[in-house]
Amino acid sequence: MGRTGRRPGATQTREQILEAAREQFAEMGYNGATIRGIARRAGVDPALVHHFFGAKDQVFIAAMQLPYNPADVVRRLVTAPGPDRAEALVRFFFDIWERPETRTPMVAMLRSATTHDHAATTVREFMSHVLQRHIAAEVGISPVRAGVVASQLFGLVVIRYVIGVEPLASASVEELVRICEPAISAILDAPEPDAGDDSSDGR
Amino acid sequence: MGRTGRRPGATQTREQILEAAREQFAEMGYNGATIRGIARRAGVDPALVHHFFGAKDQVFIAAMQLPYNPADVVRRLVTAPGPDRAEALVRFFFDIWERPETRTPMVAMLRSATTHDHAATTVREFMSHVLQRHIAAEVGISPVRAGVVASQLFGLVVIRYVIGVEPLASASVEELVRICEPAISAILDAPEPDAGDDSSDGR
Numbered sequence: 001m002g003r004t005g006r007r008p009g010a011t012q013t014r015e016q017i018l019e020a021a022r023e024q025f026a027e028m029g030y031n032g033a034t035i036r037g038i039a040r041r042a043g044v045d046p047a048l049v050h051h052f053f054g055a056k057d058q059v060f061i062a063a064m065q066l067p068y069n070p071a072d073v074v075r076r077l078v079t080a081p082g083p084d085r086a087e088a089l090v091r092f093f094f095d096i097w098e099r100p101e102t103r104t105p106m107v108a109m110l111r112s113a114t115t116h117d118h119a120a121t122t123v124r125e126f127m128s129h130v131l132q133r134h135i136a137a138e139v140g141i142s143p144v145r146a147g148v149v150a151s152q153l154f155g156l157v158v159i160r161y162v163i164g165v166e167p168l169a170s171a172s173v174e175e176l177v178r179i180c181e182p183a184i185s186a187i188l189d190a191p192e193p194d195a196g197d198d199s200s201d202g203r
Numbered sequence: 204m205g206r207t208g209r210r211p212g213a214t215q216t217r218e219q220i221l222e223a224a225r226e227q228f229a230e231m232g233y234n235g236a237t238i239r240g241i242a243r244r245a246g247v248d249p250a251l252v253h254h255f256f257g258a259k260d261q262v263f264i265a266a267m268q269l270p271y272n273p274a275d276v277v278r279r280l281v282t283a284p285g286p287d288r289a290e291a292l293v294r295f296f297f298d299i300w301e302r303p304e305t306r307t308p309m310v311a312m313l314r315s316a317t318t319h320d321h322a323a324t325t326v327r328e329f330m331s332h333v334l335q336r337h338i339a340a341e342v343g344i345s346p347v348r349a350g351v352v353a354s355q356l357f358g359l360v361v362i363r364y365v366i367g368v369e370p371l372a373s374a375s376v377e378e379l380v381r382i383c384e385p386a387i388s389a390i391l392d393a394p395e396p397d398a399g400d401d402s403s404d405g406r
Contacts, residue, residue, distance in 0.1 A: 113366050120366060127362075128369040147371040148359065148382045155358020156351065159330075163316050163323060166331040168350040179351045182393060183386040190385060 014052055017042045021063040026118055030060060030125035060126055064109055067102030070130040074138045077188075086185035087177065093153045094173050097161050107162055141188065149187050156180065217255055220245045224266040229321055233263060233328035263329055267312055270305030273333040277341045280391075289388035290380065296356045297376045300364050310365055344391065352390050359383065 020042035024033040035056055039046040053059045061069050073092060080088040096102045112119035131150060136143040156176070160168045168176070223245035227236040238259055242249040256262045264272050276295060283291040299305045315322035334353060339346040359379070363371045371379070 124366050124368050127366070131368070132370060143370045144374045144378055145382055147362065147368065147374075148379065148386070151358040151362040151371065152355045152386065153358070154362060155354040155356070158361065159350065159354040159357060163327050163330070165327050165334070165350065167335065167346045168354065171347045171350075175347055176351065179348055179390060179393075182389040183351070183355065186385040186389045187382060190382075 013042075013044060013048070017044060017049055017052060017059075018063050021059050025060060025063060025122045029118075029121040030056075030123075030129060033060075035059065057126070057129065065105040066109065067096055067105060070134055074134050077135075077139050082189065083185075086188050087181045089149075089188075090153070090177050090180050090184055093157070094177065097157050098173065103161060106157075110158060110162060139188075145187055145190075149184060152180070152184060152187075216245075216247060216251070220247060220252055220255060220262075221266050224262050228263060228266060228325045232321075232324040233259075233326075233332060238262065260329070260332065268308040269312065270299055270308060273337055277337050280338075280342050285392065286388075289391050290384045292352075292391075293356070293380050293383050293387055296360070297380065300360045301376065306364060309360075313361060313365060342391075348390055348393075352387055355383070355387060355390075 017038065021033070021038045024038045024041060027033075028037070033056065035049050036046050038059065039049045042049070049059065053062050057071075058069065060066075073089065076088055076092050077085050097106065109119075109123060113123035127150070131146050132143045135141075135146040135150070139146065141149075156168070159165045160171075160176075220241065224236070224241045227241045227244060230236075231240070236259065238252050239249050241262065242252045245252070252262065256265050260274075261272065263269075276292065279291055279295050280288050300309065312322075312326060316326035330353070334349050335346045338344075338353070339349040342349065344352075359371070362368045363374075363379075
């Protein structure tokens with residue numbers, strides 16, 4: 001699968017870096033970990049870490065085996081036309097959570113975030129970073145608003161897939177999308193009062 | 204505090220019943236536990252359990268030391284005038300989560316729901332029961348819709364109070380209420396398609 005051209009040992013080096021990254025993140029949190037520190041622990045040059053993964057958030061995503069990069073959510077939002085972006089976001093989220101192979105690592109991350117203090121720190125710092133640096137900035141909404149949208153999608157997947165509360169656990173994705181879309185849209189598309197629009201019904 | 208008139212030993216008997224209830228719920232889940240079984244385990248008459256607590260959901264709430272009865276949420280919703288009920292609900296929820304003494308038992312329940320399989324079963328069954336029997340029926344919305352509203356509030360409090368993701372963790376309650384209210388309202392006040400209203404914008 002596209003492995004031609006990689007020099008022998010690349011897979012092994014990659015694994016070594018990811019293992020070192022998991023240790024660094026667990027010890028230092030997301031903010032405290034550095035590419036340099038991960039490279040040192042893996043016994044490789046920092047340039048190689050960059051070469052394999054890119055920036056720190058990419059290393060984190062690979063280390064946690066997350067099925068997607070939050071930057072993709074942002075891109076999805078930015079490229080969808082205004083009225084459709086709430087639905088695009090909700091569908092994107094369900095796509096990830098409906099498939100067991102992409103759901104499993106997400107569940108593992110959420111479980112650790114609500115239980116172990118170390119893991120919670122890392123996940124908390126990573127989520128804050130994504131909300132404040134990526135989503136809010138690129139979508140043009142306030143970080144708090146971005147956080148509320150994220151928390152709504154988060155609540156839905158935890159209740160449905162992690163805890164498994166009925167009737168949400170066995171409702172169809174279509175029904176859930178139909179119910180959620182207006183709520184997500186009410187937050188994404190509301191005028192920001194600090195953006196100079198003071199009406200409460202404009203769009 | 205209003206203890207006058209209780210016969211001696213009432214507090215102790217109450218504690219004995221709650222201890223038995225915690226064991227029953229842990230062993231049998233919410234659906235499997237019965238007032239009769241709890242009474243037998245506590246060595247008291249089932250009528251006494253009823254006398255102290257009422258129905259099974261009340262016993263559960265007391266045993267888990269939950270700060271509120273979901274029936275109160277329902278009453279809050281049903282008594283608030285239509286356009287205000289979303290805000291009333293959101294404020295009610297924040298009131299509970301802002302105070303450490305009511306937040307602590309909620310956090311404990313959520314932690315156990317995402318980690319221990321036994322506790323997860325009990326919490327899952329209890330939440331399903333509340334959604335399907337109380338909230339949906341008394342507020343006049345579908346159980347799935349009630350579940351989506353619950354999941355949104357749930358996501359918000361987990362992200363803000365349990366995981367502590369910024370900027371949600373330090374945003375003001377007023378800002379969060381202002382952002383969330385339109386979203387909750389979009390779900391609570393949307394016409395149910397199965398209720399014979401097929402327009403997508405009516406209210």
